[in-house]
Amino acid sequence: MYHIGYIKLSDFDKEKYIHSIEKECVIEKLDRNRIGQLSQSIDGIIIFGTNDDIICEASEMILKIREQSNAFIWIAAQKMNNISKVVFLQLGADSIFDDEQTSDIFRLTITNALKRNQLEQPRIPIGLDSESGSFTLDSRNQVMRIEGKPTAPLTNLEYRTLQVLADNMGNTVTYEEIFEAVWHQKYNNEKYRIANIMFHIREKIEREASSPVFIKTVRSRGYVLCNE
Secondary structure, eight states: OEEEEEEEOSSOOOHHHHHHHTTTEEEEEOOGGGTTSOOTTOOEEEEEESSGGGHHHHHHHHHHHHHHOOOEEEEEESOOOHHHHHHHHHHTOOEEEOTTSOHHHHHHHHHHHHHHHHHTSOOEEEOOOSTTOOEEEETTTTEEEETTEEOSOOOHHHHHHHHHHHHTTTSOEEHHHHHHHHHOSOOSSOHHHHHHHHHHHHHHHOSSTTSOSSEEEETTTEEEEOOO
């Protein structure tokens, strides 16, 4: 089952949308005032609103979500003009729904995206010759297993970042490549966001975060996941 959260910004009949996906998803109402403290288990978030009046608050929420999570973001409103749709998509929303789409289109768009995302993150065994031994990435539980033992759970954003490094094992991945692969946005010198993610990953997977074995910093360029 997928874990979907939703936020209701205005009076909106959300029931037909919720009902359409509840057989395949666990649905949770999120506190709009605590959007900065998302559970790492959430696969996607639906923001419900009536019309374009939600644009300011919804835009702020999208930015807060994208700072901490790579979960899908969907906007559902009764009416939405094209300018608002473009703004939401540029900020990082994945799809926009309004009265022109049926509940079946809503359901299939969401479940297809969730299934595809799961297929794109298989468990990939990766050998590492170091003091810490071999490790694997476990996408189901979003952990790194070092010699079979799981690390602390990684957030969606942390796991996706680690996966990007693993896909380029032994090669430097630049700040730009990491940012665009993980956040799906154009890179604009956001090194601080990447460094913050790397700090939290190292805290969870390294024996000594200050002397990393797995993730090495390549000065002025990016990071490399070591295989030797």
